[in-house]
Amino acid sequence: METGRPHSQAPQRETPPKAVIRIRDLHKRFGENHVLRGFDLTLYEKENLVVMGKSGSGKSVMIKCLVGLMEPDEGMVEVLGQDLATLDRQELDRLRSDIGFLFQGSALYDSMTVRENLEFPLRRHREKLGHFTDTLPLVTEALESVGLAHAIDLMPEELSGGMKRRVALARALILKPKLILYDEPTSGLDPITSKEIIGLMRSIQGKYGTASLIITHDVDCARVIAERILLLVDGINYAEGSYGELSQSTDPKVEAFFKK
Numbered sequence: 001m002e003t004g005r006p007h008s009q010a011p012q013r014e015t016p017p018k019a020v021i022r023i024r025d026l027h028k029r030f031g032e033n034h035v036l037r038g039f040d041l042t043l044y045e046k047e048n049l050v051v052m053g054k055s056g057s058g059k060s061v062m063i064k065c066l067v068g069l070m071e072p073d074e075g076m077v078e079v080l081g082q083d084l085a086t087l088d089r090q091e092l093d094r095l096r097s098d099i100g101f102l103f104q105g106s107a108l109y110d111s112m113t114v115r116e117n118l119e120f121p122l123r124r125h126r127e128k129l130g131h132f133t134d135t136l137p138l139v140t141e142a143l144e145s146v147g148l149a150h151a152i153d154l155m156p157e158e159l160s161g162g163m164k165r166r167v168a169l170a171r172a173l174i175l176k177p178k179l180i181l182y183d184e185p186t187s188g189l190d191p192i193t194s195k196e197i198i199g200l201m202r203s204i205q206g207k208y209g210t211a212s213l214i215i216t217h218d219v220d221c222a223r224v225i226a227e228r229i230l231l232l233v234d235g236i237n238y239a240e241g242s243y244g245e246l247s248q249s250t251d252p253k254v255e256a257f258f259k260k
């Protein structure tokens with residue numbers, strides 16, 4: 001484990017893995033509130049990286065900077081090899097089609113069926129479909145990946161919280177993204193349903209080889225899914241390591257995350 005200002009470390013592999021996300025020296029202030037103070041992060045291909053931080057520590061601000069919804073005051077953000085600061089709106093939109101999002105609370109459109117919810121990103125990023133005009137096989141494949149093919153014609157109100165989260169997960173992966181961003185993927189779910197969602201996140205990584213950046217307060221989720229955990233404290237990447245390394249730390253700021 002490293003604390004203070006560690007350099008990002010690649011997991012042990014034979015060939016050096018490619019970075020999917022590189023954030024360097026990221027700063028973001030809101031008036032006097034200096035939220036990010038030189039934050040660094042690297043996510044490698046096919047890796048599951050968990051970012052943990054106290055409420056208000058700047059995790060959502062970091063994600064917004066990462067997808068171009070917020071402009072950093074300083075620093076570099078590179079996603080899938082592209083420096084966000086150099087992209088125009090169209091290029092940014094194209095880049096977003098390679099990113100799956102699973103945000104808090106599932107965020108399904110209530111007036112649309114499950115099928116229509118899944119077709120939404122397909123219509124928005126039509127260019128990714130190529131000659132494919134029939135969306136049904138893609139919708140069916142995505143729903144099968146989360147075990148919900150039978151729910152294709154249901155409305156969101158007919159789904160349980162866990163089912164809604166699965167549909168949101170299917171929607172996140174329908175464009176076969178290279179990267180999925182998860183913001184609190186298990187929030188509001190009971191422990192058993194949380195476990196199911198975490199299991200699906202793992203199987204999706206195995207099936208599609210997707211890299212995942214996961215923001216969570218859920219220590220159990222981090223333990224099961226993370227190859228590496230990064231702790232955001234006081235605006236910087238304060239510590240990073242495996243669950244085993246960090247959970248045994250005697251640094252009080254690190255210990256605070258793992259106390260039950």
Ligand SMILES: Nc1ncnc2c1ncn2[C@@H]1O[C@H](COP(=O)(O)OP(=O)(O)OP(=O)(O)O)[C@@H](O)[C@H]1O
Nearest residue numbers: 030033035053054055056057058059060061062217
């Ligand atoms: N648009 C904004 N304008 C002003 N302040 C903001 C804005 N967005 C975020 N902040 C501030 O930035 C800080 C970090 O917010 P952020 O939402 O990133 O926290 P978080 O780590 O995601 O918290 P949580 O775990 O509760 O979701 C907070 O102090 C928040 O008030």
